[in-house]
Amino acid sequence: xxxxMAGMTAVICTYPLDMVRVxxxxxxxxxxxxxGIIHAFKTIYAKEGGFxxxxxxxMPTILGMAPYAGVxxxxxxxxxxxxxxxxxxLLGRPSSDNPNVLVLKTHINLLCxxxxxxxxxxxxxxxxxxxxxxxxGAVLPEFEKxxxxxxxxxYVYGHHGIRKGLYRGLxxxxxxxxxxxxxxxxxxxxxxxxxxxN
Numbered sequence: 307x308x309x310x311m312a313g314m315t316a317v318i319c320t321y322p323l324d325m326v327r328v329x330x331x332x333x334x335x336x337x338x339x340x341x342g343i344i345h346a347f348k349t350i351y352a353k354e355g356g357f358x359x360x361x362x363x364x365m366p367t368i369l370g371m372a373p374y375a376g377v378x379x380x381x382x383x384x385x386x387x388x389x390x391x392x393x394x395x396l397l398g399r400p401s402s403d404n405p406n407v408l409v410l411k412t413h414i415n416l417l418c419x420x421x422x423x424x425x426x427x428x429x430x431x432x433x434x435x436x437x438x439x440x441x442x443g444a445v446l447p448e449f450e451k452x453x454x455x456x457x458x459x460x461y462v463y464g465h466h467g468i469r470k471g472l473y474r475g476l477x478x479x480x481x482x483x484x485x486x487x488x489x490x491x492x493x494x495x496x497x498x499x500x501x502x503x504n
Contacts, residue, residue: 313375322360363440370433378426423487
């Protein structure tokens with residue numbers, strides 16, 4: 307629950323930036339709708355309903371972030387506690403800030419963080435696909451068929467199925483997500499030691 311709430315809060319605060327990033331990334335060739343970041347912000351605000359225009363696709367993002375962050379933190383915590391319980395000398399070492407507390411070795415931390423990220427990404431990926439389609443909005447030809455989260459998921463599943471629709475691009479996303487989560491959890495654990503929180 308704590309992981310889910312942390313993830314959802316972060317998403318709500320940074321969502322307009324993600325919206326602009328997706329729009330700018332989509333215009334790789336041909337006519338460009340936006341000339342830059344500031345122009346994208348101004349255009350979306352003026353043509354897509356003001357401030358609410360920046361939050362198009364927020365619902366699938368929140369519904370995807372809750373299991374993503376929750377499962378990610380839960381999986382990492384479980385792997386950590388199981389590893390330190392059953393193989394403390396092989397996987398663990400004394401914490402630098404408190405020798406009485408065992409922590410995972412750095413390479414084991416990276417491995418557990420990567421596994422946690424991969425599992426969480428697999429569970430929440432259909433929501434990520436839905437979010438991206440909704441964020442692109444009027445840029446896509448099937449815009450009017452994808453106004454709500456339900457319509458978008460139904461459209462993607464109906465036209466492309468599960469593997470080539472709801473899970474399209476998952477393998478490429480693993481390349482980004484697995485190292486990102488591995489580094490994030492490892493940094494988190496190292497900072498806990500740095501600030502003497504063990």
